[in-house]
Amino acid sequence: MARIPLLQMSGISLTFGGDPVFSGLDLVVQPGDRVALVGRNGSGKSTLMKVMAGLVEADAGEITIPPGKSVGYMEQDPDMAGFATLGDYASSGLEPGELYKVERAGEGLKFDPDRPVETASGGERRRAALAKLMAEAPDLMLLDEPTNHLDIQAIGWLERELSSTRAGFVLISHDRAFLRALTRATLWIDRGMVRRQEKGFEAFEVWRDKVWEEEDSARHKMDRLIKSEARWAVEGISARRTRNQGRVRALQALRAERSAQIRRQGAAAMALEAGPKSGRKVIEAQGIAKSFDGQPILRDFDLLVQRGDRVAFVGPNGVGKTTLLNMLLRQVAPDAGQVRLGTNLEVAVFDQTRAQLDPDMTLWDSLTGDPSMRVSGKADQVMVRGTPKHVVGYLKEFLFDDRQARAPVRSLSGGEKARLLLAKLMAQSSNVLVLDEPTNDLDVETLDLLQELLDDYDGTVLLVSHDRDFLDRVATTTIAMEGDGRATAYAGGWSDYQAQRAPDVPSAGDAPKSAKPKPKAAPKPKSGLSFAEKHRLENLPAEIERLEAEIGKLEELLADPELYTREPVKFQKATQALVERQEKLSAAEEEWLLLEEKAEAG
Numbered sequence: 001m002a003r004i005p006l007l008q009m010s011g012i013s014l015t016f017g018g019d020p021v022f023s024g025l026d027l028v029v030q031p032g033d034r035v036a037l038v039g040r041n042g043s044g045k046s047t048l049m050k051v052m053a054g055l056v057e058a059d060a061g062e063i064t065i066p067p068g069k070s071v072g073y074m075e076q077d078p079d080m081a082g083f084a085t086l087g088d089y090a091s092s093g094l095e096p097g098e099l100y101k102v103e104r105a106g107e108g109l110k111f112d113p114d115r116p117v118e119t120a121s122g123g124e125r126r127r128a129a130l131a132k133l134m135a136e137a138p139d140l141m142l143l144d145e146p147t148n149h150l151d152i153q154a155i156g157w158l159e160r161e162l163s164s165t166r167a168g169f170v171l172i173s174h175d176r177a178f179l180r181a182l183t184r185a186t187l188w189i190d191r192g193m194v195r196r197q198e199k200g201f202e203a204f205e206v207w208r209d210k211v212w213e214e215e216d217s218a219r220h221k222m223d224r225l226i227k228s229e230a231r232w233a234v235e236g237i238s239a240r241r242t243r244n245q246g247r248v249r250a251l252q253a254l255r256a257e258r259s260a261q262i263r264r265q266g267a268a269a270m271a272l273e274a275g276p277k278s279g280r281k282v283i284e285a286q287g288i289a290k291s292f293d294g295q296p297i298l299r300d301f302d303l304l305v306q307r308g309d310r311v312a313f314v315g316p317n318g319v320g321k322t323t324l325l326n327m328l329l330r331q332v333a334p335d336a337g338q339v340r341l342g343t344n345l346e347v348a349v350f351d352q353t354r355a356q357l358d359p360d361m362t363l364w365d366s367l368t369g370d371p372s373m374r375v376s377g378k379a380d381q382v383m384v385r386g387t388p389k390h391v392v393g394y395l396k397e398f399l400f401d402d403r404q405a406r407a408p409v410r411s412l413s414g415g416e417k418a419r420l421l422l423a424k425l426m427a428q429s430s431n432v433l434v435l436d437e438p439t440n441d442l443d444v445e446t447l448d449l450l451q452e453l454l455d456d457y458d459g460t461v462l463l464v465s466h467d468r469d470f471l472d473r474v475a476t477t478t479i480a481m482e483g484d485g486r487a488t489a490y491a492g493g494w495s496d497y498q499a500q501r502a503p504d505v506p507s508a509g510d511a512p513k514s515a516k517p518k519p520k521a522a523p524k525p526k527s528g529l530s531f532a533e534k535h536r537l538e539n540l541p542a543e544i545e546r547l548e549a550e551i552g553k554l555e556e557l558l559a560d561p562e563l564y565t566r567e568p569v570k571f572q573k574a575t576q577a578l579v580e581r582q583e584k585l586s587a588a589e590e591e592w593l594l595l596e597e598k599a600e601a602g
Contacts, residue, residue, distance in 0.1 A: 003030055003031055004031075004066050004069075004576060005028045005029060005030055005031075005064075005066070006029050006030065006031055006033070006065070006066070006069055006071070006139050006140040006168050007027075007028070007029045007052060007063065007064070007065055007069075007071060007140055008027070008028050008029075008063070008064040008065075009025060009026060009027040009028075009051075009052070009061065009062075009063050009064075010026055010061055010062045010063075010064070011024055011025070011026065011060060011061040011062065012024075012025040012026075012027070012051065012058045012060070012061035012062075012063070013025070013058060013059050013060040013061055014047070014051065014056070014058045014059050015059055016047075020192055021044045021047055021048075021192060022044065022048065022051075022058075022192055022194065023192060024061075025048075025061070025194055027187070027194060027196075029052075029140060029168055029170065030168065031139070031168055032166070032168055033168040033169075033170075033184070033185060034162075034168070034169060034171075034182055034183050034184045034185065034200070035168075035169070035170045035171065035183060035184075035185045035186065035187055036171055036173075036179045036182075036183040036185070036186045036187070036200060036201040036204065037049065037170050037171065037172045037187045037189070038172075038179075038186060038187070038188050038189070038201070038204060038443075038444065039188060039189035039190060039443070040190075040443045040445060041399075041413060041415030041416055041419070041441070041442070041443045041446065042399075042413060042415070042416060043189045043190065043191075044189050044192070045144075045172050045189055046076070046144055046172065046413065048189065048194070049073065049142050049144050049170065049172065050073070051063070052071070052073075052142055052170070053071060053072075053073035053142050054071075055073065066576070067573060067576075068573075068576060068577065068580065069139045069140070070136075070138040070139050070140070071138055071139070071140045071142065072133045072136055072138030072140070072141050072142065073133075073142040073144075074126075074129050074130055074133045074141070074142065074143050074144055074146055075129045076126070076129075076144055076145070077122075077125075078125055078126075078128070078129040078132075080117045080120075080125065080128075083117050084116065084117060085113060085114055085115060085116055085117060086111060086112065086113055086114075086115045086117060086120055086124060086125070086128040087102060087106070087113025087114060087115075087128075088117075089117065089128055089129075089132065090102045090105070090106070090113060090128045090129075090131045090132040090135065091113075091132075091135070092132070093132075093136060094135060094136065097539060098135065100532045100535040100536060101134070101135035101137075101532075102131055102132070102135045103532050104135075104530075104532040105130075105131035105134045105135050106131055107530075107532070108154065108157035108158065108161065109127045109130060109131050109134075109150065109154050109157065109158070110127070110151070110153070110154050110316075110317065111124055111127040111128055111131060112124075113128075122149070123148075123149030124149075126148065126149050127149060127150070127154075130143075130146055130158075134158075134161060137165075137167060138167065139167055139168065140167065140168045140169065140170070141165075141167055141168070141169040141170075142169070142170050143169055143170070143171045143172065143173075144172045145172055145173060145174065145414065145440075145441060146158060146171070146173065147173055147174075147175045147178055147466070148414075148440050148441065150317075150466065151315070151316045151317040151466050152314060152315075152316070152466045152468065152494075153316050154316075154317075155175070155178060155466060159178060159181055159182065162182050163181070163182060166583070166587060170187070171183060174439055174440065174441060174442055174443070174444075174447065174467070175439075175467055175468075175469065176201070176444070176447075176467075176469035176470075177467075177468040177469045179200070179201035180200065180201050180202045182200075183200035183201045184198070184199070184200045185197065185198050185199065185200065186199060186200065186201055186203070186204050186207070188204065188207075188208065190211075195211070204444075205444070270397070270398065270422060270426055270446075270449055270450070270453055271385075271426060271453070272426055272430075272433075272453045272454070272456070272457045272459075273385045273426075273429055274429075274430065274431050274457060274458040274459040275346040275429035275430055275431045275459075276344055276346070276431065277307065277344070277431065277458075278307050278342050278343065278344050278345050278346075278431045278432065278459070278460065279307070279342035279343040279344060280306055280307050280342070281304070281305075281306060281307075281340075281342045282305045282306060282307055282309070282341070282342045282345065282432065282460045283303065283304070283305040283328050283329075283339065283340070283341060283342065284303075284304050284305075284339070284340045284342075285301060285302060285303045285304075285327070285328060285337065285338075285339045286302055286337055286338055286339075287300050287301070287302065287336060287337035287338070288300075288301050288302075288327055288334040288336065288337035288338070288339060289301070289334060289335050289336040289337055289485070290320070290323060290324075290327065290332075290334050290335050291335060291485075296484060296485030297319075297320035297323050297324070297485060298320060298323070298324055298327075298334075298485055298487055299485035299486065300336075300337070301324075301337070301487050303328070303479070303489060305328070305460060305462075306460075307342075307431075307459070307460055308458070308459070308460060309460050309461070309476055309477060310454065310460075310461040310463065310474050310475050310476045310477070311460075311461070311462050311463065311475070311476070311477045311478075311479060312463045312464070312465060312471050312474070312475035312477070312478045312479065312493065312494075313325060313462070313463070313464045313478075313479045313481065314464075314465070314466070314471065314478060314479070314480055314481065314494065314497070315480060315481030315482065315483075316481075316483070319481040319483060320481055320487075321464050321481055322436070322464065324479070324481065324487065325434065325436075325462060325464065327339060328462070329341075329347065329434070344431070345431060345432050346428075346429060346430045346431050346432065347430060347432045347433075347434060348425050348428045348430035348432070348433055348434070349425075349434045349436070350421060350422070350425050350433070350434065350435045350436060350438050351421070351436055356421060356424060357409050357417060357420065357421060358409060359408065359409045359410035360408055360409070360410065361408065361409055362405070362406050362407060362408055362409070363395060363400060363404055363405050363406075363407060363409060363412075363420060364391055364392075364395075364405045364406055366409055366420065366424070367382045367391050367394065367395070367423065367424065367427075368380070368381075368382055368391055370382075370424060372427070372428060373424070373427050375388050380392075382394055382427065383427065384426075384427045385426075385427060385428070385429050386429065391405065392405050394423065394427075395423070397423075398419045398420065398422065398423045399419065400416070400419075400420075404416075413441070414440065414441030415441040415442055415443060415446070417441070418438070418440060418441050418442050419442075419446065422438075422450075430459060431458075431459040431460065432459060432460045432461075432462070433454075433457065433459060433460070433461045433462070434462045435461065435462070435463045435464070435465070436464045437464060437465055437466070438450065438463075438465070439465060439467045439470050447470065451470065451473050451474055454474050455474075461474070463475060468494040468495070471493040471494040472492075472493035472494050472495050472496075473493070474493070475492065475493040475494070476491070476492070477489055477490070477491060477492075478490045478491075478492065478493060478494065478496065478497040480497055480501070488501075529595065529598060529599050533595055533598070534599075536591070536595065537592070537595040537596070537599065540588055540591060540592045540595070541592070543588055544585065544588050544589060544592065547581050547584055547585040547588060548585065550577075550581050551578065551581050551582060551585065554574055554577055554578040554581065555578065557574050558571070558574055558575065558578065
């Protein structure tokens with residue numbers, strides 16, 4: 001029996017600002033699909049996902065979601081008006097017996113459900129929105145950059161949850177390792193066209209390069225044909241004007257087709273220029289230590305950073321990475337020990353909070369109003385590594401168009417804000433780069449370029465990141481913040497660190513032992529089950545009994561041999577409902593067995 005799609009889009013067209021985003025788009029998402037949605041920043045990935053979720057209405061076309069199937073979208077900026085706490089928001093829409101799901105997701109994603117909405121950060125709000133979606137468990141999950149604001153431990157938890165889910169999902173992410181681990185198909189948005197390949201993200205870049213190579217070859221052949229036909233038109237048309245008008249019209253059609261082709265967006269013309277060389281020794285820390293409220297952040301830590309090193313700092317959120325980084329830059333004083341900085345240092349900082357960007361300023365003013373980039377007496381120019389450039393020309397190097405120059409920063413996507421911040425950073429001359437989560441929201445092509453620039457940068461890089469693939473590509477040394485004041489230096493990137501650490505040493509991807517317990521955390525049952533698992537085990541028998549009763553009623557209804565001819569729609573709905581409940585029953589019985597075994601083993 002053919003599978004019924006979770007979602008079907010037919011003939012979808014959408015235009016923003018006079019430019020078509022999609023035209024005549026057809027798309028089907030089947031049960032169990034695990035799809036990577038990829039494309040350049042600004043290509044329409046988030047817009048397509050919002051159309052799929054019904055949050056943006058298409059100009060034309062139809063979206064079909066079968067009866068009984070649910071689609072859930074992770075809000076990037078969730079509206080929490082009317083909710084007192086993050087937990088109230090995350091549990092809204094759930095039955096009382098399902099509230100344990102929010103507690104479980106909260107533990108994995110590390111957000112405090114008792115946090116008041118009014119004091120919650122943007123990252124905490126996003127984690128609450130993700131917890132809400134995971135708890136609701138729709139048939140199709142639409143996930144737009146779910147790993148942003150998650151540390152490596154929480155990313156690992158989410159990766160395991162999505163690996164084991166029976167639901168389908170469509171996933172936008174900059175995290176290559178996350179995409180490679182989870183996806184089995186790829187949707188690629190490129191210049192308004194959506195292509196699909198039944199292979200996961202692992203195969204995307206080879207596929208993309210092959211498509212582009214074929215496109216370049218076809219364009220080259222067309223250019224040669226146009227050139228040949230144009231030569232004929234000039235040299236021979238006068239003697240054969242009447243009988244060759246068809247060939248002339250064909251030449252005109254070729255030229256029109258060639259001019260209508262949309263050129264691929266090039267890579268941003270990013271460049272990093274190291275300033276005067278620093279001394280060989282950049283940072284030397286000896287025996288430094290730091291505590292807050294009696295909790296040790298760092299104990300007796302030594303580190304020598306030399307010119308050209310790429311040092312990455314990893315560990316759970318709140319473990320002290322930024323504090324250590326600030327101590328090494330002598331912006332925070334250690335409680336014990338000392339830090340010595342080398343000579344002739346010029347430091348440039350990429351701040352993950354985007355604090356250097358005023359959302360109400362235009363892109364133009366954001367650059368020209370920066371004292372470090374201002375050119376005296378020239379309101380339309382910026383100083384880029386000692387050379388004046390027109391502000392619009394410099395913005396174009398980072399893939400912004402003329403219209404965006406006068407648009408407010410708040411109108412930019414996450415990836416565009418990251419590019420604007422890189423434009424400000426790369427205008428400076430520096431010999432020490434401090435990059436705090438630089439990969440958030442950047443597309444694959446820009447990430448590749450940033451990695452190449454860092455490889456060629458004749459300076460020192462201090463990097464905080466939760467992107468495992470980027471760490472492997474860039475870092476020469478990894479400082480693992482392992483909790484309880486432990487910080488250990490390992491040679492290489494994330495994978496090297498994982499291979500080198502002793503089996504009895506907790507990973508920086510584990511929760512720090514020094515983390516304070518949640519105020520309302522229940523004690524772990526002696527059975528070995530967590531509070532949420534124990535609650536689930538207690539409720540599963542009733543759920544199994546209910547599903548068995550519903551299956552019995554549906555089977556009794558479908559036993560009527562005349563039902564199909566008499567009421568075909570009712571027959572189809574009952575058949576779908578029976579298959580759905582049988583799947584749920586099988587999953588519930590399997591879950592009950594696993595929890596029982598775990599309880600007995602404990």
